[in-house]
Amino acid sequence: MPSLQNERGDFMNNIPNKLLIDLINYGNLSEDDVLESFYEMKKKKVLEIHPYAITNPKNKDARWQTFVSEANGRKKISAVSEGRLYQKLFDFYFIRDTSRFTIKSLYPEWLKIREEANLSDRTIQRYDNYWNKYYASNSIVNKPLVNIKPDHIEMFFHGCIKNYNMSIKELNNMKYLMKDILKMAVRQEIIGTNPFDVAEIKTYGCKPPNKKSDRSRVYLPDEKKRLFKALNEDISKHPDVTDAYAVFFLFKTGLRLGEIVAIKECDIDFLNKEIHIQRMESKKKDENSKFQNVIVDYTKTSNGNRFLPLDDYDLKLLKKVISTNAFYDYYDSGYIFVDGQGRTKSREIDNRIRKCCKAANIDVKSAHDIRRTVASEMHLQGIPIEMIRDYLGHSEISTTWGYIYDNTAKSERSRMITDALRTMNGLKRTQVS
Numbered sequence: 001m002p003s004l005q006n007e008r009g010d011f012m013n014n015i016p017n018k019l020l021i022d023l024i025n026y027g028n029l030s031e032d033d034v035l036e037s038f039y040e041m042k043k044k045k046v047l048e049i050h051p052y053a054i055t056n057p058k059n060k061d062a063r064w065q066t067f068v069s070e071a072n073g074r075k076k077i078s079a080v081s082e083g084r085l086y087q088k089l090f091d092f093y094f095i096r097d098t099s100r101f102t103i104k105s106l107y108p109e110w111l112k113i114r115e116e117a118n119l120s121d122r123t124i125q126r127y128d129n130y131w132n133k134y135y136a137s138n139s140i141v142n143k144p145l146v147n148i149k150p151d152h153i154e155m156f157f158h159g160c161i162k163n164y165n166m167s168i169k170e171l172n173n174m175k176y177l178m179k180d181i182l183k184m185a186v187r188q189e190i191i192g193t194n195p196f197d198v199a200e201i202k203t204y205g206c207k208p209p210n211k212k213s214d215r216s217r218v219y220l221p222d223e224k225k226r227l228f229k230a231l232n233e234d235i236s237k238h239p240d241v242t243d244a245y246a247v248f249f250l251f252k253t254g255l256r257l258g259e260i261v262a263i264k265e266c267d268i269d270f271l272n273k274e275i276h277i278q279r280m281e282s283k284k285k286d287e288n289s290k291f292q293n294v295i296v297d298y299t300k301t302s303n304g305n306r307f308l309p310l311d312d313y314d315l316k317l318l319k320k321v322i323s324t325n326a327f328y329d330y331y332d333s334g335y336i337f338v339d340g341q342g343r344t345k346s347r348e349i350d351n352r353i354r355k356c357c358k359a360a361n362i363d364v365k366s367a368h369d370i371r372r373t374v375a376s377e378m379h380l381q382g383i384p385i386e387m388i389r390d391y392l393g394h395s396e397i398s399t400t401w402g403y404i405y406d407n408t409a410k411s412e413r414s415r416m417i418t419d420a421l422r423t424m425n426g427l428k429r430t431q432v433s
Contacts (some may be wrong), residue, residue: 009168018204037082038221039086042086042087042090044087045090045093045094046086046089046090046367049093050066050068050089051069052066052067052068052074052244054066055067056082062221063078063079063080064078064079064080064081064082064084064085065077065078065079065085066078066085066089068089069090075115077089077092081206083211094348097189098144098145098146098190099144100144101144101145101146101185101190102141102142102143102144102145103135103140103141103142103143103145103148103178103181103182104136104141104183105144106145106184106190107131107135107141107177107181107183108175109184110180110181110184111124111127111128113184114127118296118298120244120282120283120296121282121283121284121285121291122282122283122291125172126296127177130173130174130177131177132165133164133174134160134174135177135178138156138159140152140153140156145182145185145190145191146190146191147196147209148182149195150195150196150198150199150200151199152195153178153195153199153201154179154199154200154202155372156201157171157175157201158201158202158205161175161205161206161303162205163204165207166206166207167206167207167208168203168206171201171203171206175201177238179194179196180194182194182195183196183274191254203318206283211287213255216363216365217369217372217405218365218369218372218373218376218405219365219370219373221368222403223360223362223365224251224373226360226361226362227356227357227360227362228248229360230356230357230359230360231244231247231248231356232244233359234355234356234359239324240324240339240340241323241339242321242325242329242337242339242344242351243337243344243348243352244352244356244414245317245320245321245324245337246260246261246337246344246352247349247352247353247356247367247370248317249314249317249318250349250367250370250371250374251370251374252313252314252317252374253275253314253374253392254306254367254370254373254374254375254378254392255277255371256280256367256371257281257302257346257349257350257367257368258280258281258282258300258346259277259279259280259281259283259299259304259342259393260337260349261282261337261344261345261346261349262279262281262295262335263275263277263335263336263337264321264333264334264335264336265334265335265336266334268310268318268336270315273309273310273311273315274307274308274309274310274317275307275308276306276307277299277304277305277306277307277308277316277393278297278299278305279296279297279298279299280295280297280298280299280304281293281294281295281296281345281346282294282295282299285294293345293347295343299393300393301393301394301395302395303389303390303393303394303395304393306390306391306393308391318336321336321337322336325338328340337349339342348366350366350367353365353366353367353370371392371403372403372404374392374405375388375392375400375403375404376405376406378391379404385397385400385401385404388400388403388404404424
């Protein structure tokens with residue numbers, strides 16, 4: 001241990017005078033005893049968490065040195081004595097210098113927290129894409145958090161809107177990074193308040209979204225009729241492929257694509273006529289950092305884990321799929337929708353939908369448009385919006401409202417409108433023959 005006389009100044013500056021006096025006067029301790037105890041306690045706490053080796057001086061002119069980890073990599077620190085080096089390490093790990101925290105320094109920690117929250121690799125990759133495109137080269141990420149003001153945040157986002165010709169959706173997506181990193185900084189008591197909360201980010205310069213009509217977001221009655229015919233023809237041509245049955249099941253349940261391909265036979269309760277949705281297909285990076293389709297044992301939202309009722313049609317369809325699997329000796333870990341290569345992937349069902357839309361000579365619409373169609377028809381039948389939310393597995397009712405569209409055929413809509421307006425305000429009685 002270094003001489004206490006040499007190290008005393010370093011530790012005396014960090015011990016409150018009254019505490020030092022009380023320890024000496026009432027604890028029967030000498031000043032050197034107190035200094036030695038504090039030194040050993042600080043050294044022990046540092047060594048518990050410090051990952052790098054500490055190097056002693058090679059000669060009298062050399063210094064004690066080691067490394068610490070920062071956002072940009074390792075940083076070397078040194079001192080003329082062992083005690084002073086440990087004091088620097090103690091200050092680095094345990095004495096909060098808020099001026100050294102930036103959005104850039106906190107981003108790796110924030111991203112790691114998101115990864116540990118079981119977000120898909122694809123979502124994490126999307127965050128990283130936003131970071132690299134919008135944040136990494138902007139000076140705001142290097143500004144100490146304690147110095148970031150609402151004006152700085154407004155200037156940053158208004159600049160992004162102008163420079164990248166952003167849509168409101170893209171803006172809202174990339175805003176989440178800064179907002180949540182600053183929120184984390186508040187929780188960690190790096191800053192007292194979140195300047196993002198009072199920043200006013202105007203969206204005037206955002207490019208308008210491509211507005212799609214209701215008719216392009218759902219399957220209309222005639223489109224469904226023609227698509228169902230094409231699906232039945234597909235089953236006749238390819239009796240060994242169950243993808244078309246999966247599409248029919250989507251129209252009955254409104255499941256997400258990732259949910260339907262994750263259904264196992266053990267999820268179906270044929271006696272009580274219900275199915276348990278409890279897992280989904282997601283994307284994970286393999287050892288080569290390439291995305292692969294995998295099944296995860298959780299759902300997209302907290303409400304996604306749910307039990308759905310089945311009717312006789314549903315049960316008959318599922319039994320048909322199971323018998324087809326048995327006939328062709330298809331099997332993969334108990335999954336319902338399988339083929340000769342194993343579990344059916346989401347993209348295969350999506351391709352089947354697109355293929356049959358073209359065969360039916362209708363506009364190609366997605367599996368998610370099937371989900372909107374189910375929600376819209378449930379609403380049309382008077383099902384309460386809360387029940388539709390639970391059925392679809394949404395967490396927020398506002399999300400469910402975004403799935404409700406008018407899927408009435410154009411001719412029927414015209415008839416309903418003209419019938420309603422024909423006698424409005426007694427106009428019929430004023431008409432001349």
